Amino acid sequence: DGGITQSPKYLFRKEGQNVTLSCEQNLNHDAMYWYRQDPGQGLRLIYYSQIVNDFQKGDIAEGYSVSREKKESFPLTVTSAQKNPTAFYLCASSLNSGGSSNQPQHFGDGTRLSIL
Amino acid sequence: GQSLEQPSEVTAVEGAIVQINCTYQTSGFYGLSWYQQHDGGAPTFLSYNALDGLEETGRFSSFLSRSDSYGYLLLQELQMKDSASYFCAVREAGGQNFVFGPGTRLSVLP
Numbered sequence: 001d002g003g004i005t006q007s008p009k010y011l012f013r014k015e016g017q018n019v020t021l022s023c024e025q026n027l028n029h030d031a032m033y034w035y036r037q038d039p040g041q042g043l044r045l046i047y048y049s050q051i052v053n054d055f056q057k058g059d060i061a062e063g064y065s066v067s068r069e070k071k072e073s074f075p076l077t078v079t080s081a082q083k084n085p086t087a088f089y090l091c092a093s094s095l096n097s098g099g100s101s102n103q104p105q106h107f108g109d110g111t112r113l114s115i116l
Numbered sequence: 117g118q119s120l121e122q123p124s125e126v127t128a129v130e131g132a133i134v135q136i137n138c139t140y141q142t143s144g145f146y147g148l149s150w151y152q153q154h155d156g157g158a159p160t161f162l163s164y165n166a167l168d169g170l171e172e173t174g175r176f177s178s179f180l181s182r183s184d185s186y187g188y189l190l191l192q193e194l195q196m197k198d199s200a201s202y203f204c205a206v207r208e209a210g211g212q213n214f215v216f217g218p219g220t221r222l223s224v225l226p
Contacts, residue, residue: 033214035216040219040221041218041219042203042216042217042218042219043159043203043216044216045213045214045215048213056213058213090158090159092159102147102149102164102166104149104161104164105151105159105161105214106161107158107159107160108158109157109158110156110157110158
């Protein structure tokens with residue numbers, strides 16, 4: 001079945017360590033997104049990509065990096081510069097929307113990141 | 117930029133009707149979407165309004181009024197499984213960037 005796969009489900013980071021969260025989709029979607037969700041809060045956009053080899057910063061990009069070398073994959077690296085990384089990270093994808101047409105976002109099951 | 121506001125919590129009983137409001141301040145957007153998220157799970161798409169008015173999808177309906185900068189999600193015949201968080205979201209005009217509201221936690225009581 002088509003969908004979005006995030007791995008790992010749980011991840012622990014040591015001080016000063018970079019960690020990479022995986023996001024793969026087989027929906028043939030052009031656009032992919034990374035969100036951060038803190039307990040009881042909404043989703044905040046970290047980065048998004050509308051096409052391969054291109055991506056844009058969202059509202060809270062500092063301390064994070066991404067790459068989009070393949071259409072199917074959009075990994076997120078949480079760097080040591082991100083001082084408060086503990087959160088639930090959600091990856092999403094959609095077809096690129098034109099004008100007011102709706103292309104809903106499809107979400108993965110998320111990765112919970114904690115600091116050791 | 118965009119700013120969306122929602123009530124933090126709503127409580128209702130099984131079989132009832134509940135309305136979750138979303139007010140926004142925005143410089144321009146294409147439409148208003150609604151997503152449902154159960155605890156620990158992934159958000160799932162519920163409804164979308166590109167134009168003013170009411171959209172109905174089964175037990176769920178969504179409404180948008182651009183002149184009032186206001187929308188809502190209406191859930192009818194509430195079931196226990198509807199207990200979840202509900203988020204409104206807009207896609208910024210001219211791009212693919214989505215902005216989500218803070219979410220409303222709905223608790224359905226027996």
